[in-house]
Amino acid sequence: MRKTTVFTDLKPLALAPIGRPVRIVEIVGGRGLRNRLAHMGLFPGTVVVVELREAHGPVVINRGGTRIGVGTGMARKILVQPDETHS
Amino acid sequence: MKPIPKGKSQRLRVLRVAIAGTPNSGKTTLFNTLTGTHQETGNWPGVTVEKKEGVFTVQDYRVQVVDLPGVYGLSAYTTDEQIARDYLLHEHPDAVIVVVDATNLTQGLLLVLQILQLRVPTIVALNMMDQAEQEGLEINIAELERFLGVPVVPIVAVKGRGIRQLKERLLETVGRVPPEPRIPVDPRFEEAQRRLVRLLQESPLAREVPLAWLAQRLLVEDPWALALVQKDPLYPQIRRVLNETLPQLRHHLGADLEVYLVEQAYALLHGLVQRVVRRRATLRKRLVFTQKVDRVLLSPWFGLPLFAVVMALTFEATFQLSAPLVDLIAHGFDLLAQLLRDLLAGTPVPAWLTSLLLDGVLSGVASVLTFVPPIFLLFGFIAFFENTGYMARVAFVMDRFMHALGISGKSFIPMVLGFGCNVPAIMATRTLESEKDRLITILVIPLMSCSARLPVYVLFASVFFPGREPLVVLSLYFLGIALALILIKVLQRVMFHQREPESFVMELPPYRMPYLRNILLYMWMRGRVFVKNAGTIILVASVVLWALASLPPGVEYAGPRSVLGWIGRMLAPLLKPAGFGFAEAAIALLTGVMAKELVVGTLGTLLAGGSVEGLQHALGQYFTPLSAYAFLVMTLIYVPCIATVAVIKQETGSWKWAAVEVAMTFSLGYFLAVLVYQVGRLVL
Ligand SMILES: Nc1nc2c(ncn2[C@@H]2O[C@H](COP(=O)(O)OP(=O)(O)OP(=O)(O)O)[C@@H](O)[C@H]2O)c(=O)[nH]1
Numbered sequence: 204m205r206k207t208t209v210f211t212d213l214k215p216l217a218l219a220p221i222g223r224p225v226r227i228v229e230i231v232g233g234r235g236l237r238n239r240l241a242h243m244g245l246f247p248g249t250v251v252v253v254e255l256r257e258a259h260g261p262v263v264i265n266r267g268g269t270r271i272g273v274g275t276g277m278a279r280k281i282l283v284q285p286d287e288t289h290s
Numbered sequence: 291m292k293p294i295p296k297g298k299s300q301r302l303r304v305l306r307v308a309i310a311g312t313p314n315s316g317k318t319t320l321f322n323t324l325t326g327t328h329q330e331t332g333n334w335p336g337v338t339v340e341k342k343e344g345v346f347t348v349q350d351y352r353v354q355v356v357d358l359p360g361v362y363g364l365s366a367y368t369t370d371e372q373i374a375r376d377y378l379l380h381e382h383p384d385a386v387i388v389v390v391d392a393t394n395l396t397q398g399l400l401l402v403l404q405i406l407q408l409r410v411p412t413i414v415a416l417n418m419m420d421q422a423e424q425e426g427l428e429i430n431i432a433e434l435e436r437f438l439g440v441p442v443v444p445i446v447a448v449k450g451r452g453i454r455q456l457k458e459r460l461l462e463t464v465g466r467v468p469p470e471p472r473i474p475v476d477p478r479f480e481e482a483q484r485r486l487v488r489l490l491q492e493s494p495l496a497r498e499v500p501l502a503w504l505a506q507r508l509l510v511e512d513p514w515a516l517a518l519v520q521k522d523p524l525y526p527q528i529r530r531v532l533n534e535t536l537p538q539l540r541h542h543l544g545a546d547l548e549v550y551l552v553e554q555a556y557a558l559l560h561g562l563v564q565r566v567v568r569r570r571a572t573l574r575k576r577l578v579f580t581q582k583v584d585r586v587l588l589s590p591w592f593g594l595p596l597f598a599v600v601m602a603l604t605f606e607a608t609f610q611l612s613a614p615l616v617d618l619i620a621h622g623f624d625l626l627a628q629l630l631r632d633l634l635a636g637t638p639v640p641a642w643l644t645s646l647l648l649d650g651v652l653s654g655v656a657s658v659l660t661f662v663p664p665i666f667l668l669f670g671f672i673a674f675f676e677n678t679g680y681m682a683r684v685a686f687v688m689d690r691f692m693h694a695l696g697i698s699g700k701s702f703i704p705m706v707l708g709f710g711c712n713v714p715a716i717m718a719t720r721t722l723e724s725e726k727d728r729l730i731t732i733l734v735i736p737l738m739s740c741s742a743r744l745p746v747y748v749l750f751a752s753v754f755f756p757g758r759e760p761l762v763v764l765s766l767y768f769l770g771i772a773l774a775l776i777l778i779k780v781l782q783r784v785m786f787h788q789r790e791p792e793s794f795v796m797e798l799p800p801y802r803m804p805y806l807r808n809i810l811l812y813m814w815m816r817g818r819v820f821v822k823n824a825g826t827i828i829l830v831a832s833v834v835l836w837a838l839a840s841l842p843p844g845v846e847y848a849g850p851r852s853v854l855g856w857i858g859r860m861l862a863p864l865l866k867p868a869g870f871g872f873a874e875a876a877i878a879l880l881t882g883v884m885a886k887e888l889v890v891g892t893l894g895t896l897l898a899g900g901s902v903e904g905l906q907h908a909l910g911q912y913f914t915p916l917s918a919y920a921f922l923v924m925t926l927i928y929v930p931c932i933a934t935v936a937v938i939k940q941e942t943g944s945w946k947w948a949a950v951e952v953a954m955t956f957s958l959g960y961f962l963a964v965l966v967y968q969v970g971r972l973v974l
C-alpha cells in the first residue's frame with residue numbers, strides 16, 4: 204500500500220513543492236549527467252530543499268547550506284519525492 | 291655535451307607545476323598572484339578551451355605553471371576533465387597545486403582525493419580563507435594534513451596572503467609521491483580491483499599509469515580506460531575478470547558503480563569535514579542576504595528588466611567614458627600624421643613610402659588603439675559583474691528561454707555583450723562550460739549589431755526614412771537577433787547533430803565584493819591579448835588595404851583607378867541584384883571590413899569629397915529607400931570586421947572557424963540583401 208503512495212508522489216524537480224524537503228529518487232539521464240550531479244553531492248537518496256522555482260524554468264536547490272542552480276533541462280531529469288523523515 | 295651557461299641561470303632548476311581545482315575555487319587568481327604578468331594565454335591543442343601558462347621564481351627554481359581548466363572530478367566526461375586528466379597523467383608535472391575553496395571543503399577535497407589516486411606530488415592550497423573566517427568557519431589545518439598526507443596551506447589568493455608559505459612548501463612537495471587515499475569501499479569491489487591490479491602488473495601499462503586507479507576506472511567501465519587496455523595483450527583476461535565481477539558488484543552496489551564510488555568518497559569527506567571544521571555560532575547573515583537578493587534577481591519579472599537596464603548603463607558608461615580617449619587618440623594620430631608628412635616632404639623619401647608609413651602602418655596602429663579604451667572598459671565591467679556573482683544569476687534567469695533554443699543560459703551574456711563590441715563578447719565565451727555551446731555562441735555573436743554599425747544605420751535612416759529612424763534602426767537590431775537564434779538551431783543540427791539541449795548545474799555563490807586588483811588584472815590580461823593577437827592582424831590588414839587603395843603608384847587614394855577601385859567595379863555587378871550595384875558601394879563595404887563605421891567614411895570620401903551634407907545629398911542620388919535598406923541589411927550581416935575575425939581565430943585556435951564565419955556571414959548577408967531588394971520591388 205505504502206509503495207503506491209510513494210510512486211504517485213514521484214515528480215521531477217521542475218515541479219517539486221517550494222520550501223519542503225524532497226529526496227532524490229532517480230536521475231533519468233546518461234552516465235555523464237549522473238556523474239556530474241554526484242560530484243555536486245546530488246545522489247539518489249540526497250535530501251534537498253527547493254528554494255526558488257519558476258514554472259518550466261530552472262530551479263534553485265539548497266543542499267545543506269550550499270545553493271545550487273539546476274538548469275531547465277536537468278530539473279526535468281531529476282525525480283524526487285517528499286521526504287517524510289525531515290518534515 | 292652542451293656548455294653550461296655561466297652566471298645565475300646556471301643554478302636555476304626548472305620545475306613544472308600545474309594548478310588544478312574545482313570551477314571558481316580561485317585557480318586563475320592564484321595563477322595571477324604567482325606569475326603576475328609573466329603569462330601567456332592560448333588554447334589547449336585542438337579545442338576551444340583556454341590554456342594559461344606562466345613562470346615565477348622561488349629560491350633557485352624557475353617554476354613553470356599551467357592553469358588547468360576547472361573540474362569537479364577526473365572522469366573525463368567533458369573536454370575540461372579530459373584536459374586536466376591527460377595533463378596530470380601524461381605530462382608528469384613535478385607537482386600539482388590543488389586549489390580548494392575553504393567555504394566548500396567537501397567538493398574541493400573530492401577532487402583532491404581523485405588527484406591523489408593519480409600519484410602525482412600534490413599540495414593543497416586552501417583558498418578563500420578570508421571568506422571562511424567571515425562565515426565563522428574554523429578549519430583544523432593540521433588534522434586535514436594528517437588525513438590527506440600532503441601539505442595544506444591556507445591562502446587568500448586575492449590578497450596574496452599565504453603565498454610565501456605556499457611557494458616554500460611547494461618545493462618540499464616536489465618529488466614526494468603522496469600516500470594513496472583510503473576510500474572505504476565494499477570488500478567485493480576491493481577484491482575485484484586487486485585482481486585487476488595483479489593482472490595489469492605484467493602489462494607495459496604498469497609503467498604509464500597508476501594501476502590501482504586504472505583498475506578502478508576499468509571497474510566503472512570508463513570508456514577511456516577500456517580503450518587503453520584494448521590494445522594490451524592481457525585484454526582477454528581483463529575482460530574475463532570484468533565479466534565475472536561486474537554483474538555481482540552492480541547487483542550489490544547499484545547499477546552505476548562510478549556514482550557509488552563518488553558517494554563513498556562523499557561519505558568519507560562528510561565525516562572528515564565534521565571533524566576538522568568548527569562552525570562558530572555563525573554569521574549566516576551573508577547567506578540570508580544572498581537569498582533575499584536572489585529572490586529578486588532570479589525572478590524573470592525583475593531579473594530580466596533589471597539586466598536590460600544594467601547592460602544599457604554598462605554600454606552607455608563604456609562609450610561615454612571611452613569617447614574622449616578615443617577622440618584623443620584619433621586626433622593625436624592625425625596630428626602626428628600631419629607632422630610626419632610635413633617632415634618627410636622635405637626629404638628624399640619617396641611619396642609611396644610616406645604614404646605606406648602614414649596611411650598604411652600609422653593609421654593601422656591608430657585603428658588598433660581606438661579599439662583599446664572601449665574594449666578595456668568593457669572587460670572591466672564584465673570582470674566586475676562576474677566577480678560579484680551577478681553573471682551566474684543572469685545565466686540562470688535566461689536559462690528557460692535559452693533552453694528552448696537548445697543552448698545553455700550561460701551563452702546569453704556573451705551574446706548581449708556583442709551589442710557593445712563583438713570582440714570582447716567573443717572573448718567572454720571563455721566562461722562557457724560546453725565546448726559546443728561556446729563554438730556556436732562565437733559564431734552567432736557577429737550578428738549582434740555592435741556599436742560600430744550604428745553610425746551607418748543612423749546616417750541612412752536619417753536620409754531615407756526621416757521621422758522613422760528608430761523603427762529602421764530597431765528593425766535591424768531585431769533582424770540580427772532573429773538570425774542569431776535561427777542560426778543557433780541550424781548550427782546545432784548541422785555541426786553537432788545535437789538533440790538534447792545543453793543544461794547546467796552550478797553553484798550559486800554568495801554575493802561577493804570584487805577586488806579592484808582582480809578587475810584591473812583581468813582588464814589588463816584580456817586587453818593585452820587583444821592588442822597583441824588581434825592587433826597584429828588588424829595592422830597587417832590595414833597595410834594590405836592601403837596597398838589596394840594606393841596602387842598602382844600615383845592614383846588617387848581609393849579612387850576609381852586604384853586596385854581597390856578596380857575590385858569595386860568587378861564586384862559591382864554582383865551587388866546589382868541587391869540594388870546597390872555601383873563601385874563606390876562595393877568599395878565602402880570592402881573598407882568596412884576593417885571597421886564597420888568606415889562604411890560611412892568611405893562613402894563620404896568617394897561620393898562627396900568628404901563633406902557630410904554633400905554625402906547626405908549624394909546618397910539620395912545613388913540609393914532608393916529600398917536599396918538603402920538592403921544596403922543596411924548587408925552592412926549588418928556581411929563579414930564581421932577584421933578585429934572580430936582575428937579574435938575568432940584566436941579563440942577557436944584555428945583559421946578554419948574564422949573562414950567558416952566569413953563565408954557564412956557573407957552568403958547570408960548577400961542573400962538577405964538581394965531578398966529584401968527583390969521582394970521589396972515586387973511589393974512596393
Ligand atoms: N574572497 C575571496 N575571493 C577570492 C579569493 N580567491 C579568488 N576569489 C574570487 O573568486 C572568484 C573566482 O576566482 P577565479 O580565480 O576566477 O576562479 P577559477 O578557479 O579560475 O575559476 P574557473 O576558471 O572558472 O574554474 C573571483 O571572483 C575571485 O575574485 C580569495 O582568496 N578570497
Ligand SMILES: [Mg+2]
Binds near residue numbers: 317318319
Ligand atoms: Mg580560471
